[in-house]
Amino acid sequence: MLEKPKISVIGVGYVGLCTAVGFASKGYTVISSDVDAEKVAKIKEGIPPFHEPSLPEMLKQTIENGNLKCLVNHTEKAVLETDITYIAVGTPSKPNGSIDLQFIETVSNDIGKALSQKRNYHVVVVKSTVVPGTVQNTVKPNLEKQSEKRCGEDFGLCVNPEFLRQGSAFYDTFNADRVVIGSFDQKSGDAIEALYKEFYYPKLPPIIRTSLATAELIKYANNAMLATKISFINTIANICEKIPGADVKTVAKAMGLDKRIGPLFLDAGLGYGGSCFPKDVKALIACSKAFGYASELLESVENLNHTQPLKAVEFCKQQLGNLSGKNIAILGLAFKPDTDDMREARVVPIINQLLLEGATIIAYDPVAMNMAKSIFQDKIQYASSAIRCIKNTDAAILVTEWEEFKKLAPEDFLKNMRQPILIDGRRIYDPEIYSKKLNFTAIGFGK
Ligand code: UGA
Numbered sequence: 001m002l003e004k005p006k007i008s009v010i011g012v013g014y015v016g017l018c019t020a021v022g023f024a025s026k027g028y029t030v031i032s033s034d035v036d037a038e039k040v041a042k043i044k045e046g047i048p049p050f051h052e053p054s055l056p057e058m059l060k061q062t063i064e065n066g067n068l069k070c071l072v073n074h075t076e077k078a079v080l081e082t083d084i085t086y087i088a089v090g091t092p093s094k095p096n097g098s099i100d101l102q103f104i105e106t107v108s109n110d111i112g113k114a115l116s117q118k119r120n121y122h123v124v125v126v127k128s129t130v131v132p133g134t135v136q137n138t139v140k141p142n143l144e145k146q147s148e149k150r151c152g153e154d155f156g157l158c159v160n161p162e163f164l165r166q167g168s169a170f171y172d173t174f175n176a177d178r179v180v181i182g183s184f185d186q187k188s189g190d191a192i193e194a195l196y197k198e199f200y201y202p203k204l205p206p207i208i209r210t211s212l213a214t215a216e217l218i219k220y221a222n223n224a225m226l227a228t229k230i231s232f233i234n235t236i237a238n239i240c241e242k243i244p245g246a247d248v249k250t251v252a253k254a255m256g257l258d259k260r261i262g263p264l265f266l267d268a269g270l271g272y273g274g275s276c277f278p279k280d281v282k283a284l285i286a287c288s289k290a291f292g293y294a295s296e297l298l299e300s301v302e303n304l305n306h307t308q309p310l311k312a313v314e315f316c317k318q319q320l321g322n323l324s325g326k327n328i329a330i331l332g333l334a335f336k337p338d339t340d341d342m343r344e345a346r347v348v349p350i351i352n353q354l355l356l357e358g359a360t361i362i363a364y365d366p367v368a369m370n371m372a373k374s375i376f377q378d379k380i381q382y383a384s385s386a387i388r389c390i391k392n393t394d395a396a397i398l399v400t401e402w403e404e405f406k407k408l409a410p411e412d413f414l415k416n417m418r419q420p421i422l423i424d425g426r427r428i429y430d431p432e433i434y435s436k437k438l439n440f441t442a443i444g445f446g447k
Contacts, residue, residue, distance in 0.1 A: 004028050005084050006083050008032065008109075010034075015169075018169045018170050019086055019173065025058050025062055025069035029081055032078065035369055037072045043059065046059050050341065051169075052167070052170060074176070079115065080118065084123045085123070091104060098282075115143060116146060123157070124143060131287040132214075143155065152185035153185075156184070158181055158184070158215075159182035160180065160181055160192060162218070163219075163222065164272065167336060171240075182207050187337070193207055223280040224276065224281055227281050229266075230272045231300070238447065240444045243446040268444040273345045278302075280367055312425050317357075324357065326394040327359070329396040330347060330399055331364060331386055332388060347400070353393070363376075391417070393419075397423045398422070406428050406429075409435075
């Protein structure tokens with residue numbers, strides 16, 4: 001059997017770390033590098049720097065058995081000692097919505113410098129989400145300039161977007177729906193295809209081979225489609241609320257049974273958050289504008305996502321009138337369950353607006369409390385359990401659909417709240433049951 005290629009991963013956020021641990025767990029030698037020394041120190045101890053189910057056990061194991069190494073800001077060493085380098089650094093948004101390529105620039109220059117010292121063929125794979133044209137126009141020139149070598153001859157270049165979901169990122173690493181490989185040259189595409197054939201064996205997902213730009217666009221199209229599905233069902237939810245007896249949950253269930261639509265990503269709620277959908281939709285809007293096409297559809301998807309969370313505040317005002325001096329409980333802070341991530345979490349505009357209206361906020365989340373404290377500091381109060389959170393409050397808003405909150409019965413709200421006003425922002429409670437016992441409002445439920 002041929003020797004397994006050695007792999008380096010630059011950037012150990014969600015994507016980089018899951019990729020690195022994924023390969024290391026299957027016996028590959030992996031060297032990762034990140035500029036954040038604190039993050040690296042944690043990884044070296046076998047502790048993931050973020051909450052991700054199933055990752056801690058495998059990280060510990062791969063660090064202990066030596067398959068995975070993690071260096072502080074040492075791209076050059078990582079590249080020199082391996083055959084394939086994954087770029088998995090962040091691509092944040094600039095204020096105008098376009099993507100900020102500063103980390104991609106730095107890393108591709110550093111990799112280029114290392115390539116100048118390499119004798120054997122090396123493949124560079126861009127896993128970071130980058131707008132179409134970035135790899136051809138930024139990564140390739142940087143690699144060629146710094147290495148004084150030619151792409152497609154001395155080294156290869158691919159784009160391999162990831163489709164990992166936070167909260168199930170490690171599971172997704174081993175269970176991909178498909179693998180997309182965009183390549184500059186045939187040889188590097190073949191090398192990455194061979195790598196994945198071995199990695200996924202015997203359960204190989206479909207492999208799509210394509211150009212660099214198409215691979216870059218697939219990632220954006222995928223996320224934009226999912227975001228569109230969410231804003232679409234939220235639009236239907238908003239319509240349902242105006243129609244007595246209409247319920248978006250049942251509409252979505254029936255729609256989802258149509259094979260052409262499918263049941264997933266049709267959960268109406270307070271909008272989408274996280275580090276991906278908001279940023280990627282904005283970046284695709286900005287990128288297509290730069291190419292001369294203004295996408296009205298994507299702009300509407302984004303606009304609706306801005307107004308949707310504020311509906312929770314509207315509902316509160318409908319029930320309580322003036323919010324000044326009212327105690328409001330917030331159940332859930334993370335942008336979705338099973339993560340402590342609060343980037344673009346819909347709870348942030350909700351809390352900010354409630355504070356502006358003079359309300360007092362008490363919040364609880366099973367894992368995102370520290371994250372919330374770093375954002376809101378002492379502007380809000382923090383509870384140590386869901387029951388403590390709702391105690392003596394005038395209204396409760398369910399923002400994140402954690403399993404723990406699904407267990408709360410109407411009696412819990414009745415017994416503990418000053419006024420039993422419950423706003424279900426994620427449709428986890430049965431309106432038939434809850435509206436009989438509480439003053440209950442739910443997204444997409446026409447009373
Ligand atoms: C998303 C994609 O699902 C991944 O495939 C992709 O790899 C990732 O972005 C990325 O680009 O890195 P993620 O941000 O982890 O993954 O979260 P999702 O599970 O997709 O949820 C995003 C947001 O949509 C959450 O705020 C969630 O509450 C919301 N959502 C999701 C809804 O409001 N309704 C739904 O039906 C589904």
